[in-house]
Each structure stands twice: as structure tokens, then as C-alpha cells.
């Protein structure tokens with residue numbers, strides 16, 4: 001399967017047809033919900049926060065923010081079709097048509113936290129011959145840093161094409177002044193590996209982020225055997241089951257202790 | 269776009285973000301093809317959220333925005349609230365909730381005071397995509 005990022009610019013790829021198809025797929029709904037829950041799990045936020053969802057699309061990720069902890073969120077996306085689907089679905093968040101690579105158009109200290117689910121890898125692509133990924137990444141992280149309150153937190157799940165893209169993204173985040181690193185879930189399964197960029201703006205201790213816990217255990221195997229039941233579940237049931245599982249499992253990989261071998265698991 | 273969000277968005281042009289004029293964006297010039305339209309939309313009341321966000325509302329900017337949208341009724345300074353759950357604070361928190369979360373700008377335009385770029389709002393979504401010559 002080819003990567004969407006290399007087929008067309010995002011606002012072209014996420015056309016009206018693709019946006020509807022994307023949003024109505026229960027498989028996608030489940031995956032996006034699960035990754036958003038995981039991002040929230042890592043952020044360990046207080047309830048009732050003001051959150052920005054970057055590349056919010058049709059609101060599959062944002063909806064979770066309203067359900068979990070009564071957060072108020074703003075979503076930004078470059079695809080008018082995705083936002084149109086979000087409007088049709090009457091999502092609770094405010095929506096903005098904007099290109100993250102041109103900067104986050106919010107004043108200093110606007111948000112307590114930022115999430116982005118399956119979007120920031122798009123920054124690594126040059127869609128026109130004037131677009132320079134390096135500059136867009138720098139502009140993105142600089143303005144992101146400013147838009148957060150001091151001590152604000154970021155969780156971006158993304159799909160890097162290769163290690164070079166991981167390095168590129170981590171490097172840009174660091175240059176902008178962020179602290180943090182990378183959490184990789186399901187490391188043993190190359191195809192299903194999930195990358196979460198976890199950042200903090202300003203000096204807070206990593207204790208404020210939920211990175212404690214154990215590695216994948218037997219619960220994980222149990223989850224896979226229940227694949228059959230999964231089909232009949234609503235997204236809500238699915239989310240509840242996932243949350244229950246996560247609680248039992250005691251989370252996944254710790255940031256510092258587990259990450260050795262800089263080449264394969266870059267961090268800063 | 270909620271009034272809450274209007275109190276946080278600023279001009280996206282790089283040269284503007286270095287100047288204080290990039291915020292707030294102004295509703296003082298509207299056009300005939302996208303006339304200003306406001307609406308009330310019910311949102312579940314959360315006193316805790318209002319309490320949390322209140323210190324970060326730029327009150328002078330909110331006054332400007334409200335005035336440009338035709339509301340001259342706001343107090344001159346940020347209301348002070350010590351306990352969001354105290355009964356005597358409920359009314360003010362509800363008023364703030366209505367103002368910030370339930371007032372939607374359905375369409376209209378916002379102007380940057382520094383570069384004069386107009387950001388249009390349609391279907392309650394502001395368009396922050398910049399034309400090529402403003403992207404740096």
C-alpha cells in the first residue's frame with residue numbers, strides 16, 4: 001500500500017469521497033479512537049482543559065477529548081472536505097481551516113495541551129516546489145511552542161516513513177525548545193508499531209507525563225483472541241473495553257529506561 | 269467560531285506574529301457578500317472549564333471583540349471568582365459560559381490590524397490559509 005502523503009497534497013487526497021469513506025469506516029474509527037485514548041493516557045491531563053487538535057480531520061480524535069475529561073477543543077485541518085464532514089457530524093469542537101506548516105495561528109499561552117493523531121508526517125513532504133519541509137517543520141514547532149502555556153504538553157501520534165523522518169521531526173521539536181521524546185507502542189510488530197511524540201513546553205518534570213508502567217504482557221495476547229467479538233461492538237463499547245484493558249495493563253513503554261540504542265530509537 | 273476561540277486566534281502571517289497588532293483580529297469591517305452572522309448554540313455548562321480558562325482570557329481584547337460585534341454590556345475588567353462551585357458564583361459563570369462557549373460567529377470577516385489581511389468565516393469555520401504571497 002502506498003503512503004497517502006506521497007500520492008497527493010492533503011487537501012487533495014482528503015477529497016469529499018475519501019473524507020466520507022475515511023470517517024464512516026468502523027475500522028478507522030476504532031483505530032483513531034484507540035490512538036487518541038493512548039495519547040491522552042500519556043498526557044495525563046487534568047479535566048476541563050483547553051486543547052488544540054492538529055489535523056483534526058472529521059473529528060474522530062477530537063470527539064474523544066470531549067468524552068474524556070470534559071475538555072474544550074479547537075481542531076485545525078487543511079482539508080475543507082474533512083472539515084465539512086466534521087460539521088455534518090456536529091462535533092463539539094471549534095474548527096479552523098489552516099495549514100499547520102504555515103504556523104499555529106494562536107497567541108501565546110492559548111492551550112493547555114495539543115494532540116495530533118496521524119497527521120504530522122505530512123509535514124515531511126514537499127507538495128509544491130516552493131514548500132521546504134525543513135522550514136515548515138521549524139515554523140510548525142516554533143509556533144506550537146508559543147501557543148502552549150508554560151508547562152503545556154503535546155502528544156502527536158504519527159506515521160514516519162523511515163528513521164530519517166523520525167530524526168527530522170525530533171530535531172525540529174528540540175530546536176523549538178521542547179523537551180520530551182518518543183514512545184513506541186507495539187515495537188515488536190513492525191507493521192503495527194505506533195509512534196507518539198511526547199513533548200512539554202517549559203521546564204516541568206517528566207513525572208507530569210504518564211510514562212510509568214510495564215511492557216506488553218499477557219493481557220495483550222488475551223486481547224487478540226477476542227478479535228471475533230470486536231466486529232459487533234459500537235465505538236463506545238470498544239473504547240470502554242480498551243480503557244479497561246489499558247488500566248489492567250498498567251501502560252506500556254517507559255521513556256528513558258527502555259530506550260537504548262540511539263540509532264533505532266532516537267530521542268532527546 | 270466561538271467567542272472563546274476568537275480570543276485566542278491571531279494573524280498567521282509570520283511578520284505579523286512579531287508585532288502586538290496581530291491580536292486580536294478585528295470584526296470592524298464586514299463585506300456585503302459575507303455579512304456578519306451570530307448564533308446561539310447550546311453547550312453543556314461546565315463551571316470548572318470557565319474557571320480554568322478565565323485567567324487566560326485577554327479581557328481587553330474580549331471587550332474589543334464584543335464591542336465590534338455589538339455588545340457593550342461587558343464589565344471593564346475580568347470578573348474575579350475564587351470558588352467555581354460556590355452558589356453565588358453560578359450566575360456569573362453561566363453568563364461567561366453563554367458569552368464564550370455558546371456565542372457562535374457563523375460568518376463574517378476578521379481583519380489583521382498589522383497587514384490588513386482579511387480572514388473570512390463561513391459555516392462557522394474561519395479560513396486561515398494564506399495566499400501564496402503572504403506565506404514566508
Ligand SMILES: C[S@@+](CC[C@H](N)C(=O)[O-])C[C@H]1O[C@@H](n2cnc3c(N)ncnc32)[C@H](O)[C@@H]1O
Pocket residue numbers: 010011014032054055056057058059060061076077078079082098099100101116117118119122123
Ligand atoms: C489520517 S487523518 C486524521 C484525522 C483525525 N486526527 C483522526 O484521528 O481521525 C490526517 C489529517 O491530517 C490533515 N493534514 C494533513 N496535512 C495537514 C496540514 N499541513 N495542516 C493541517 N492538517 C493537515 C489531513 O487533512 C487529514 O484530515
Ligand SMILES: [Zn+2]
Pocket residue numbers: 279280281284290380381382383384385
Ligand atoms: Zn497580519
